[in-house]
Amino acid sequence: MREILVLTFLAIGTFFLLLGSWGLIRLPDVLCRMHATTKSTTFGACGLLLALALDAGWSEAGFKSLLAVVFLLLTAPVGAHMIARAAYRGRVPLADQTTIDELKPVYETLGFWTEDKRGPGEVIYRSEDLQ
């Protein structure tokens, strides 16, 4: 019974890791790629860690893997949010299929995107750099 559970968690974790990397290759845009990878690779790594926790049982490795699951679930959204914010403020070009950008008028009102208020390290990308 435990073996079946371990095999199930192994299959789920490996599948979601491969799915996240496939989305990283296929999708057209930084924010789309982040949408594909951040959730599914974290979920896949957590699946594999849970498989190890079930396999190791009541031991040191099992508890440390549960601790690693908690750490991954705490830090992955923070890192993804910081990358997304930095990328959007650096004016990374969005894909051509983008239909609505609700944050753009807010940024233009707040003055983040006027030329003279640009921060020292912000990089402006051209839209032909996207491919």
Added chain:
Amino acid sequence: MIPIAVNVALSVVGLSMLLCAYRAIRGPTLPDRIVAFDAWVSNLIAVVVLLTMRDRIAFGMDLVLVIAILGFLGTMAVAKYLKGGDIFA
């Protein structure tokens, strides 16, 4: 049954790491590379977990915790550099 499944999972995760490395090398902008690095670190954690399951490495989970912390710190440092040009502000 479990060692065979772990070997199959190791090869699949290796393929996934290759895809992430392709995006990190090719990626047109710097945020693309950071996203690819983040996904690559998750795959590296998975590889260490699978090797720990297969070979019963004693310090494998310590390795996993250290890799997770270093990956988060690296992602955060590059994101702060990208945002304002100053990491320690």
